[in-house]
Amino acid sequence: xxxxxxxxxxxxxxxxxxxxxxxxxxxxxxxxxxxxxxxxxxxxxxxxxxxxxxxxxxxxxxxxxxxxxxxxxxxxxxxxxxxxxxxxxxxxxxxxxxxxxxxxxxxxxxxxxxxxxxxxxxxxxxxxxxxxxxxxxxxxxxxxxxxxxxxxxxxxxxxxxxxxxxxxxxxxxxxxxxxxxxxxxxxxxxxxxxxxxxxxxxxxxxxxxxxxxxxxxxxxxxxxxxxxxxxxxxxxxxxxxxxxxxxxxxxxxxxxxxxxxxxxxxxxxxxxxxxxxxxxxxxxxxxxxxxxxxxxxxxxxxxxxxxxxxxxxxxxxxxxxxxxxxxxxxxxxxxxxxxxxxxxxxxxxxxxxxxxxxxxxxxxxxxxxxxxxxxxxxxxxxxxxxxxxxxxxxxxxxxxxxxxxxxxxxxxxxxxxxxxxxxxxxxxxxxxxxxxxxxxxxxxxxxxxx
Ligand SMILES: Nc1ncnc2c1ncn2[C@@H]1O[C@H](COP(=O)(O)OP(=O)(O)OP(=O)(O)O)[C@@H](O)[C@H]1O
Ligand SMILES: [Mg+2]
Numbered sequence: 001x002x003x004x005x006x007x008x009x010x011x012x013x014x015x016x017x018x019x020x021x022x023x024x025x026x027x028x029x030x031x032x033x034x035x036x037x038x039x040x041x042x043x044x045x046x047x048x049x050x051x052x053x054x055x056x057x058x059x060x061x062x063x064x065x066x067x068x069x070x071x072x073x074x075x076x077x078x079x080x081x082x083x084x085x086x087x088x089x090x091x092x093x094x095x096x097x098x099x100x101x102x103x104x105x106x107x108x109x110x111x112x113x114x115x116x117x118x119x120x121x122x123x124x125x126x127x128x129x130x131x132x133x134x135x136x137x138x139x140x141x142x143x144x145x146x147x148x149x150x151x152x153x154x155x156x157x158x159x160x161x162x163x164x165x166x167x168x169x170x171x172x173x174x175x176x177x178x179x180x181x182x183x184x185x186x187x188x189x190x191x192x193x194x195x196x197x198x199x200x201x202x203x204x205x206x207x208x209x210x211x212x213x214x215x216x217x218x219x220x221x222x223x224x225x226x227x228x229x230x231x232x233x234x235x236x237x238x239x240x241x242x243x244x245x246x247x248x249x250x251x252x253x254x255x256x257x258x259x260x261x262x263x264x265x266x267x268x269x270x271x272x273x274x275x276x277x278x279x280x281x282x283x284x285x286x287x288x289x290x291x292x293x294x295x296x297x298x299x300x301x302x303x304x305x306x307x308x309x310x311x312x313x314x315x316x317x318x319x320x321x322x323x324x325x326x327x328x329x330x331x332x333x334x335x336x337x338x339x340x341x342x343x344x345x346x347x348x349x350x351x352x353x354x355x356x357x358x359x360x361x362x363x364x365x366x367x368x369x370x371x372x373x374x375x376x377x378x379x380x381x382x383x384x385x386x387x388x389x390x391x392x393x394x395x396x397x398x399x400x401x402x403x404x405x406x407x408x409x410x411x412x413x414x415x416x417x418x419x420x421x422x423x424x425x426x427x428x429x430x431x432x433x434x435x436x437x438x439x440x441x442x443x444x445x446x447x448x449x450x
Pocket of ligand 2: 177180242
């Protein structure tokens with residue numbers, strides 16, 4: 001795809017000339033008549049290179065350069081300075097500009113500076129891409145993770161997979177407990193046997209025993225035929241007991257017996273059937289705590305917890321976010337037969353900064369949504385689920401000393417204006433306020449955006 005160049009110049013004629021030269025060369029060109037407009041465009045689209053005049057109405061080229069280096073450091077920058085202002089040129093390069101051009105410049109020198117800059121950017125991008133590419137080391141079966149915390153989990157999974165030890169997998173919701181269980185199975189000698197997952201919370205208490213151990217025909221009035229339980233279904237394979245913390249006490253003792261005796265007795269039967277099943281269990285509850293309170297059998301807890309795997313929450317391994325984004329983006333694009341969209345810098349920042357209380361599942365759902373709603377190959381900040389990245393108002397705590405409402409309101413309005421660089425409709429959105437209500441409040445506080 002053609003590289004995207006943003007021309008920032010307040011003189012319309014000059015801007016049009018540069019734009020025309022670049023378009024003719026096959027570049028994709030956007031134009032902005034001010035630094036403010038340029039910044040707004042930058043938030044929405046990925047720009048490869050900015051050519052900006054030093055002198056602009058409002059914010060000048062140097063200030064724009066500073067903001068660009070800060071907000072999208074991967075964008076290259078060429079500064080255009082007035083004739084005879086070599087100090088400006090030096091200043092710009094010192095501040096991070098890739099090159100400069102002195103006015104008036106010729107078509108040839110414009111293209112030369114541009115191509116030189118883009119060439120080194122391409123090299124740099126390629127190196128970044130290689131570094132970001134998921135290597136074998138970043139992946140274990142379907143688990144992705146390059147953080148030290150996940151690498152530690154990987155090593156533990158590899159080691160334990162080879163044994164028949166019972167494993168208790170703990171961690172917050174969405175941290176990949178089930179995926180870890182599947183990896184343990186896939187890396188074990190039982191990999192060709194069945195992997196059966198049972199969600200202990202989803203089965204009504206009265207049915208749990210027959211679901212687990214099977215039922216003999218005629219055991220009770222509804223039992224018209226003999227049915228196998230999950231233990232038998234998992235024979236020579238792995239049985240994954242999800243949400244084990246929800247298992248009622250009565251069944252906990254039966255499960256404990258099965259684990260000790262390695263035999264099951266179907267409901268209504270007297271025959272014990274030998275089983276060869278590897279047990280994995282998962283919970284997002286504090287099982288040790290429940291055991292302490294007496295709502296989970298302590299002996300069963302120890303039986304299950306021969307080895308434990310504690311899946312770390314995503315906020316404690318932020319290095320994984322960007323590889324997970326890449327992974328889910330590819331997955332979603334493939335699943336839905338669409339192209340991978342580009343993510344504008346503001347969106348990327350938001351994804352990387354979010355605390356992800358719903359962990360990897362929340363991230364995966366968010367990326368899928370962004371990919372599906374992308375238009376013309378660009379994902380958009382507006383398609384973010386509203387909970388992501390937004391500060392939760394519900395968790396706002398009034399300072400113990402209280403606050404001055406009027407000045408608090410004024411400060412919020414001012415910050416919204418600053419954050420959106422004076423774009424009033426976006427500022428109103430940021431505060432979840434109808435546009436008119438926002439204008440009314442601005443006026444009340446005598447605030448005027450630039
Ligand atoms: N490390 C990871 N790499 C890739 N995908 C992951 C990873 N962790 C989780 N996922 C994905 O996130 C989603 C949630 O994972 P999983 O179901 O294993 O979580 P869980 O801990 O069992 O959650 P819950 O407690 O809510 O059942 C799944 O779609 C899974 O594929
Ligand atoms: Mg789960």
